[in-house]
Ligand SMILES: CC(C)=CCC/C(C)=C/CC/C(C)=C/C=C/C(C)=C/C=C/C=C(C)/C=C/C=C(C)/C=C/C=C(C)/C=C/CC(C)(C)O
């Protein structure tokens with residue numbers, strides 16, 4: 001109780017300060033006073049960046065959609081030539097190129113031609129990133145009315161998107177299904193890199209990847225750990241994608257493909273580690289609790305569970321997990337971005353112990369957690 005007094009005083013002081021900062025007269029004064037001017041300008045610029053965030057990402061979408069980054073990778077070009085190539089008026093193309101330059105993706109040369117800047121070039125090298133940016137049209141439509149999204153009003157585009165890709169489109173439009181399952185596979189390569197950088201699979205003999213998709217994660221593990229036995233478990237309709245993904249990699253015999261649903265079927269036994277890569281955040285708490293209990297049952301004592309996906313910062317919200325992935329999973333309507341603490345709590349409830357802290361070299365790609373079934 002005594003500790004509550006300073007807290008209440010701090011809260012009152014905080015409230016008073018925030019009211020002062022929200023006062024236009026104070027803002028005018030602070031923007032001119034030498035000791036506060038810098039903070040006021042920085043805050044203004046950062047607020048403006050949040051205000052215009054959607055325009056920035058749509059500029060990037062146009063650069064990708066028009067394949068301008070790829071075109072400029074061949075060398076610097078003049079706005080006129082690019083405009084003719086893309087079928088735009090030259091003045092509009094110049095606006096786009098200037099915007100790309102202002103965002104640090106392009107570089108304007110002294111002779112007035114435009115080329116790639118380092119970050120523009122880096123985008124081309126990130127597996128699946130252009131496809132990811134293209135597929136944002138569905139997410140963008142859902143973010144068009146964020147309050148309706150928060151209220152859960154109406155069917156969202158993203159709720160239709162993935163089930164359509166792996167369901168109806170797989171039969172009616174195999175090209176659409178292939179393009180987006182490629183997207184998942186390509187983006188999985190980044191996730192696999194970060195998991196392998198942070199978690200050692202040394203000493204393990206058999207890993208089962210539950211919800212392993214097209215097998216890109218197991219393919220990465222296979223290269224680093226040539227003696228490891230590997231099993232991929234996923235829905236029956238996804239297994240052909242995994243078979244196609246592994247075809248020609250020389251891993252067809254090494255990876256056992258196991259069709260089934262973790263909702264209704266038993267998980268493969270005999271592994272000393274089970275991985276759940278970008279699986280939990282697709283599902284609600286009830287499904288996750290049941291899945292974790294199944295994983296626990298399938299592992300021997302001392303067996304390991306590895307969970308990797310983008311996570312909320314929990315008590316310390318962070319941009320990737322608490323903005324992008326929180327709204328993405330909300331728009332999908334089936335899951336949620338959880339914090340490492342929440343996932344750990346759910347794993348402990350299933351019986352696991354958590355030997356190590358979460359690892360996240362790039363939280364916008366993934367965070368990784370490791371748990372152990374007690375001896
Ligand atoms: C040699 C000299 C002189 C200089 C060199 C200078 C130098 C060191 C330059 C370094 C340049 C460099 C190598 C840069 C590298 C940049 C990289 C690797 C950037 C990576 C960026 C990755 C991003 C932005 C990833 C974004 C991922 C997203 C948006 C993923 C979304 C995933 C979704 C929506 C998943 C959905 C799945 C579902 C359906 C929810 O289950």
Ligand SMILES: C[S@@+](CC[C@H](N)C(=O)[O-])C[C@H]1O[C@@H](n2cnc3c(N)ncnc32)[C@H](O)[C@@H]1O
Pocket residue numbers: 184185187188191210211212213214217233234235238260261262263276277278279282
């Ligand atoms: C977001 S994807 C992740 C795929 C892969 N692990 C990755 O990181 O790219 C989720 C995966 O879980 C699989 N999945 C969803 N529900 C499942 C279920 N009931 N049983 C087995 N797998 C399931 C999906 O088919 C999909 O491959």
